[in-house]
Amino acid sequence: MLTSIILLWLCVWFLIFQFKCRRPKNFPPGPAALPLLGNLLHLGFDNPLNDFERLRKTYGDVYSFFLGPRPVIMLNGTKAIKEALVTKASDFAGRPQDLFVNDTTEGTGVILADYGDVWRNHRRFALTTLRNFGLGKNSMEERIHGELQHTITEMEKNNGKILSPQHMFHNISSNIICQVLFGKRYDYGDNFIKEIVRCFTENSKLANGPWAMLYDSIPAVRKLPLPFKRAFDNVKTVQRLANGLLNELKQMRVPGEPQDFVDCYLDEIDKRRDEVSVFTEEQLRGNALDLHFAGTDTTSNTLLTGFLYLMSYSHVQERCQQEIDQVLEGKNVVTFEDRHNMPYMQAVIHESQRVANTVPLSVFHETSKDTELMGYFIPKGTMIIPNLGTALNEDGQWKFPHEFNPENFLNDKGEFFKPDAFLPFSAGPRMCLGEGLARMELFLIMTTLLRKFDFIWPEEDGKPDFTPVYGVTLTPKPYRMKVQLRATQ
Ligand code: HEM
Numbered sequence: 001m002l003t004s005i006i007l008l009w010l011c012v013w014f015l016i017f018q019f020k021c022r023r024p025k026n027f028p029p030g031p032a033a034l035p036l037l038g039n040l041l042h043l044g045f046d047n048p049l050n051d052f053e054r055l056r057k058t059y060g061d062v063y064s065f066f067l068g069p070r071p072v073i074m075l076n077g078t079k080a081i082k083e084a085l086v087t088k089a090s091d092f093a094g095r096p097q098d099l100f101v102n103d104t105t106e107g108t109g110v111i112l113a114d115y116g117d118v119w120r121n122h123r124r125f126a127l128t129t130l131r132n133f134g135l136g137k138n139s140m141e142e143r144i145h146g147e148l149q150h151t152i153t154e155m156e157k158n159n160g161k162i163l164s165p166q167h168m169f170h171n172i173s174s175n176i177i178c179q180v181l182f183g184k185r186y187d188y189g190d191n192f193i194k195e196i197v198r199c200f201t202e203n204s205k206l207a208n209g210p211w212a213m214l215y216d217s218i219p220a221v222r223k224l225p226l227p228f229k230r231a232f233d234n235v236k237t238v239q240r241l242a243n244g245l246l247n248e249l250k251q252m253r254v255p256g257e258p259q260d261f262v263d264c265y266l267d268e269i270d271k272r273r274d275e276v277s278v279f280t281e282e283q284l285r286g287n288a289l290d291l292h293f294a295g296t297d298t299t300s301n302t303l304l305t306g307f308l309y310l311m312s313y314s315h316v317q318e319r320c321q322q323e324i325d326q327v328l329e330g331k332n333v334v335t336f337e338d339r340h341n342m343p344y345m346q347a348v349i350h351e352s353q354r355v356a357n358t359v360p361l362s363v364f365h366e367t368s369k370d371t372e373l374m375g376y377f378i379p380k381g382t383m384i385i386p387n388l389g390t391a392l393n394e395d396g397q398w399k400f401p402h403e404f405n406p407e408n409f410l411n412d413k414g415e416f417f418k419p420d421a422f423l424p425f426s427a428g429p430r431m432c433l434g435e436g437l438a439r440m441e442l443f444l445i446m447t448t449l450l451r452k453f454d455f456i457w458p459e460e461d462g463k464p465d466f467t468p469v470y471g472v473t474l475t476p477k478p479y480r481m482k483v484q485l486r487a488t489q
Contacts, residue, residue: 021066026377028073030064031055038066040217045210047470049360052076052387061390062374068217072383073373076390078397078421084373085365085386085428090115093429094366096383100212100228104203104235108286110433111294115368118278122287125279127433129264133180140437143179144444145333147172150188155453155483162458162482165307169300170197176441177295177434181288182245183260192241197296199234204297205471206231208361242285262288291434297473298358299438302424304476305468306352306446309404311457311481312464316406317450320345321486324451334447336440342447343416347409349442350416353424355404355466357389358473362426388423397421456482 021033033039043051061076084092093115113119134140175185186193211228258264265284310317323344365384393401425432468474
């Protein structure tokens with residue numbers, strides 16, 4: 001009997017030792033972890049951001065925890081994030097390849113591509129194409145204004161009424177990027193846009209959610225029919241819709257005369273037909289969907305946050321409108337150039353981005369080689385999470401880190417300035433490639449709408465709730481707004 005107990009005890013210890021989560025030597029500190037589960041139980045399932053903040057208080061700006069058996073390093077605060085992503089740029093520019101999100105996207109696209117030629121070529125191609133299709137030229141501004149007209153018409157129909165802006169802002173952002181990618185826009189009731197936006201927004205919540213964490217931590221559960229299967233179904237739906245659209249565009253295209261991103265990509269495939277190329281039709285679908293997703297759920301959630309705060313801080317809304325009226329007097333439409341004469345509006349947009357913290361944990365990175373950070377050793381292949389929110393509300397970096405206040409972006413003379421800790425688009429070689437488009441959209445959309453309408457919080461809805469819903473993107477809880485044509489219009 002005693003021998004059996006000792007043997008059992010030895011077996012248990014052997015197993016614990018085998019599956020123990022071990023930190024490499026001189027690795028960033030962090031909480032002790034359970035075998036197999038890692039620190040899964042340390043993290044709140046609905047929103048782990050507060051738990052990450054608690055761990056930062058205990059272990060410092062660079063700490064580690066375990067996602068299942070895998071060690072992960074969390075970067076907090078401007079200094080650590082910039083030292084990794086900018087100073088040691090190429091060391092930290094990889095992406096993990098074996099997570100839930102990789103499996104859903106089947107290894108295509110630019111966002112999750114590892115640091116290497118496939119990523120480099122597709123990033124360069126996307127940036128060039130975005131530039132050729134109008135960033136820096138007037139055509140992108142015209143597209144944005146064209147799309148805005150549909151929204152304005154909707155709002156005018158609802159003048160004096162209360163509406164839910166959720167779908168509206170997703171539709172604007174989605175249609176703007178659709179025009180760049182596919183050369184077409186969709187009516188807001190169209191099934192294509194409704195389905196795509198539904199799948200994008202659902203997957204953005206599933207991808208960082210508790211079931212994805214379980215999927216990443218315990219590979220054994222991956223084949224089980226658990227709620228993460230829904231994300232795979234959504235990807236299938238989106239791929240089916242994209243395939244139909246791509247086939248249609250292929251029929252219509254004139255080689256050598258590209259009208260949109262898809263045409264340019266197909267020309268690129270033709271150009272490289274005789275070589276081993278990273279440009280393939282499968283990658284075309286993956287890249288188009290990446291840009292569509294990245295360009296929809298981010299800009300729209302930032303707009304939703306911006307308008308939520310503008311309704312709650314009506315004196316800020318009024319001051320924006322005064323500046324807009326003054327600068328645009330006699331002008332038909334606002335241009336992106338006008339931002340240089342609108343320091344307050346610029347400050348409000350940036351402050352909306354700061355408090356929105358739209359992509360709180362960035363996209364996860366991975367070290368591409370053995371490296372060092374702030375005195376710690378970090379082996380190749382370590383997953384890195386830049387916690388961007390910890391820079392966006394970092395004490396010492398902002399005049400008012402924990403409140404909505406456009407003064408955060410205004411100097412003593414009332415001029416607009418951008419503090420170093422403003423990192424909503426991340427930093428370094430993997431930094432958001434849609435930053436230029438997003439900044440143009442935010443400025444033109446917010447300025448045009450504020451010029452035309454007052455946005456009023458409906459009294460009967462009680463107090464606004466600023467607590468966001470967690471996911472790859474942070475989303476304001478659904479709210480309603482009253483839109484009222486301004487007296488000057
Ligand atoms: C307010 C709007 C936006 C915010 C806050 C935002 C934020 C981000 C962040 C934090 C990342 C991760 C960077 C990293 O890994 O370090 C990212 C990546 C990316 N974003 Fe955005 N984004 C926005 C709009 C857009 C738009 C409009 C597009 C489409 C044109 C876009 C396309 C991308 C792509 C393709 C990547 C992956 C880049 C790479 O891996 O090289 N984003 N974005």
